[in-house]
Amino acid sequence: xxxxxxxxxxxxxxxxxxxxxxxxxxxxxxxxxxxxxxxxxxxxxxxxxxxxxxxxxxxxxxxxxxxxxxxxxxxxxxxxxxxxxxxxxxxxxxxxxxxxxxxxxxxxxxxxxxxxxxxxxxxxxxxxxxxxxxxxxxxxxxxxxxxxxxxxxxxxxxxxxxxxxxxxxxxxxxxxx
Numbered sequence: 001x002x003x004x005x006x007x008x009x010x011x012x013x014x015x016x017x018x019x020x021x022x023x024x025x026x027x028x029x030x031x032x033x034x035x036x037x038x039x040x041x042x043x044x045x046x047x048x049x050x051x052x053x054x055x056x057x058x059x060x061x062x063x064x065x066x067x068x069x070x071x072x073x074x075x076x077x078x079x080x081x082x083x084x085x086x087x088x089x090x091x092x093x094x095x096x097x098x099x100x101x102x103x104x105x106x107x108x109x110x111x112x113x114x115x116x117x118x119x120x121x122x123x124x125x126x127x128x129x130x131x132x133x134x135x136x137x138x139x140x141x142x143x144x145x146x147x148x149x150x151x152x153x154x155x156x157x158x159x160x161x162x163x164x165x166x167x168x169x170x171x172x173x174x175x176x177x
Contacts (some may be wrong), residue, residue, distance in 0.1 A: 010083040017130040017152045025148040035061040039100025049069040070095040105169045114146040
């Protein structure tokens with residue numbers, strides 16, 4: 001991970017935004033852009049939204065047309081979570097993809113370098129949702145929000161497991177969204 005977090009850990013803050021930042025406020029035209037398809041494997045248990053493992057496969061199409069496929073397992077909740085990730089082949093992704101039926105999300109991710117961090121702005125395709133996340137080198141770091149987010153942050157959902165991608169794919173948006 002480029003965040004500098006210890007191996008096997010993801011240290012990440014997450015926010016829901018009211019809407020996408022305007023193209024004039026955020027450097028959307030010049031940032032790295034990914035199209036992401038991800039699905040959750042059947043062993044992911046949505047019944048417990050507080051500590052279920054996220055067995056996920058993901059296909060990323062980068063702005064240059066490269067296609068990356070990954071299998072990721074995340075455990076835990078909140079700011080610091082366990083994460084194990086490995087690359088898989090396109091054939092392996094295609095073989096596993098049918099198993100994720102009914103447990104998928106698609107989104108466009110804008111990777112914006114600002115203030116020494118890479119901010120990942122996700123616009124979900126099948127949900128009326130925009131989220132912003134940033135990976136941190138340790139849990140004591142408090143990132144300064146970029147100016148292009150001012151007035152857009154609806155809530156911090158770092159500790160709200162209902163807004164994890166697995167929960168969104170399996171359960172959908174929370175009622176209070």
